[in-house]
Amino acid sequence: MxxxxxxxxxxxxxxxxxxETACPCVWLQPPSExxxxxxxAWHIDSGYLNSEKLDGLNVALACYSPGHMKEGNWQAALYVDERATDAQFDAITQIFAGKLGGHPAILMGFVTEVWGIKKVKIDYQEQGNKRQLIIPDIAQATIESIQGIKGGDATIDNPPLCVVPSHPAVVAKSSQYEYHDYDKAWKFTERNGYYSPFTYQP
Incomplete structure (x- = not known):
């Protein structure tokens, strides 16, 4: 093995x-609702698992926490770029399922139910201070950063809970959020968003 x-x-x-913006969960406070x-959504600029290159692929995760996020019991579904080969799909699944350590393992440690893992078309877009994800017939989200008092983007660094600990998170607000899959139907606007570069490793 x-x-x-x-x-x-x-x-x-x-x-x-x-x-609500900014999400209180990163400070280990109860969710707004x-x-x-x-x-x-993640866009991998460069990546590998052993000899398997993962450059240019997209990954997305839908997650539901029924209460305080630090208490766990999260439910989640993983979506992998349809352009991934079987070997790339397997590598991404192992990493983002938390089987190979690193920060994904910490996040997935809160998950108690996985709805499913599937290959789908994922369109990940960056335009200035906007970010957009489109998974046809499943999800669509658009966020835009909030400007800080000194100019530039408002950021949060080193909170006790976050998706990406390697970089400060730009605080953003959504203009669109829709998700329809696994009997879930979520739709809202003007709510929280974050974005940043990321680095994950064991």
Whole structure:
């Protein structure tokens, strides 16, 4: 059995949820509405698992927390770029399912139910201070950063809970958020978003 976990992912990410801006969950406070409906997207600029290259692929995660996020019991679904080969799909699934350590393992440690894992078309877009995710017939989210008092983007660094600990998160607000899959139907606007570069490794 191959136990090597030589992997690294670098790229950009963004997330949107149903909390008010900025989401209190990163400070280990209760979600604004008592639960969290989270959608996260990653674009891998460069990445690998052992000899398997993962450059240019997109990944998304839908996650539901029924209460305080630090208490766990999250439910989640993973979406992998349809352009991934079977070997790339397997590598991404292992990493983002938390089987190979690193920050994904910490996040997935809160998940108690996985709705499913599937290959889909994922369109990840960056335009200035806007980010957009489109998964046809499943999800669509658009967020735009909030400007800080000194100019530039408002950011949060080193909170106790976050999707990406490697970089400060730009605070954003959604203009659109829709998710329809696994008997879930979420739709709202003007709620929280974050984005930043990311680095994951064991």
């Amino acid at each position: 191959n136990t090597t976990t030589n992997w690294n992912l670098q790229g950009s990410y963004f997330e949107a949820c149903n909390c 008592g639960n969290c409906k989270l959608l996260v």
